[in-house]
Amino acid sequence: KAGVTQTPRYLIKTRGQQVTLSCSPISGHRSVSWYQQTPGQGLQFLFEYFSETQRNKGNFPGRFSGRQFSNSRSEMNVSTLELGDSALYLCASSPGLSLHEQFFGPGTRLTVL
Amino acid sequence: GENVEQHPSTLSVQEGDSAVIKCTYSDSASNYFPWYKQELGKRPQLIIDIRSNVGEKKDQRIAVTLNKTAKHFSLHITETQPEDSAVYFCAASLGAGGTSYGKLTFGQGTILTVHP
Numbered sequence: 502k503a504g505v506t507q508t509p510r511y512l513i514k515t516r517g518q519q520v521t522l523s524c525s526p527i528s529g530h531r532s533v534s535w536y537q538q539t540p541g542q543g544l545q546f547l548f549e550y551f552s553e554t555q556r557n558k559g560n561f562p563g564r565f566s567g568r569q570f571s572n573s574r575s576e577m578n579v580s581t582l583e584l585g586d587s588a589l590y591l592c593a594s595s596p597g598l599s600l601h602e603q604f605f606g607p608g609t610r611l612t613v614l
Numbered sequence: 615g616e617n618v619e620q621h622p623s624t625l626s627v628q629e630g631d632s633a634v635i636k637c638t639y640s641d642s643a644s645n646y647f648p649w650y651k652q653e654l655g656k657r658p659q660l661i662i663d664i665r666s667n668v669g670e671k672k673d674q675r676i677a678v679t680l681n682k683t684a685k686h687f688s689l690h691i692t693e694t695q696p697e698d699s700a701v702y703f704c705a706a707s708l709g710a711g712g713t714s715y716g717k718l719t720f721g722q723g724t725i726l727t728v729h730p
Contacts, residue, residue, distance in 0.1 A: 505657075534716040543723060544658075544703065549716025556715035591657065595716070602648060603718060605657040 502527055505594050505606035513612045519580040522609045524592035526573050530604075532597030533575040535567060538589040538608070547590075550575050551597045579611075587613045616641040618706050620721025628729050633694050635724045637704035638686040646707040647680060647687045648718065653700045661702075662689070694728045701725050 506525045514520050526533050535547040546559040550569035567577040573594075579586055589610050593603035617640040627633050639647075648663035664671045664678045664687065671678050675694075680687040691698055704721040708714030 532716050534718070536718075544705075544718075544720040546717045546719070551715065557717050559717070593718075597716070602660050602663055603716075604660070605650075607657045 502529075505592060505604055507590075507592055507606040507609050509609060510607065511610045511612075513614065514582050515614050516582055516584060518582050519578060520582060520611060521576055521578045522590055522592075522611075524575045524577075524594075524606055526575070526592075526594030527604055530594040530596055531573050532595045532601075533569060533573065534593045534595075534603060535575070535577050536591045536593065537561075538591055539587075544591070547577065582613045584613050587611060616644060616706055616708065616719040618704060618719050618721040620704050620724060622724060623722065624725045624727075626727045626729065627694050629694060629696060631694055631728075633691045633698070633726055633728075635689045635702055635704070635726075636686060637688070637706075637721050638684075639706040639719075640685070641706070641708065642682075642685060643708055644706040647678070648705050648707075649678060649689050650703045650705065651700045652703065652723075658703060691726075694726075696728050696730050699726055699728045 508523045532551045534549040536544050538544050549557040553569045564580045569575045589608045591608045593605045595601040595603045620637045645666035650658035651661045652658040675692045677690040701723045703723050705718040
């Protein structure tokens with residue numbers, strides 16, 4: 502099976518702009534979780550989607566949002582970018598049922614100038 | 615919410631030695647504990663996981679132990695090799711239901727360096 506893919510791999514934006522990141526899960530996986538990885542805060546959970554519904558959300562401001570499509574592909578959007586949003590954004594897919602391992606994508610490196 | 619503490623933050627060993635990384639968690643309801651290895655510039659990769667109904671799990675040179683009473687779990691790597699050098703993350707999950715869906719709470723990571 503093909504692994505989790507993310508596009509784009511790298512992004513450079515300026516403060517105030519918005520950005521959309523995409524994640525394609527492993528075929529058959531219905532759950533997609535998003536994480537932000539920074540040197541200072543480590544890996545932090547943003548939100549999780551399953552069958553087009555957000556089931557869980559982490560402690561991030563409303564500027565961070567997401568959605569999931571009927572084919573399980575997911576997007577996350579960050580509006581009004583701030584310098585502190587510079588990070589590696591990782592998505593992870595799993596079957597979505599009970600205690601299943603999460604498989605990570607390669608991430609999108611976002612730099613906000 | 616759940617909090618996961620990981621120690622040490624850096625670990626340096628000689629090739630062939632063993633390495634141990636320890637994590638503690640705060641929520642006694644956590645029931646799934648994966649370990650991820652992340653090489654520089656790469657994605658985190660699951661190397662081993664354990665569920666709360668099991669005390670120990672082994673996979674070749676890697677083992678994980680879980681002490682539910684003390685709320686801590688550890689990763690053991692034996693006969694370390696230079697290619698084991700990476701950042702290792704522990705995580706905890708409440709599993710399915712409520713505010714736990716799809717959420718892994720990670721430790722801060724351990725930079726493991728194996729010297730040839």
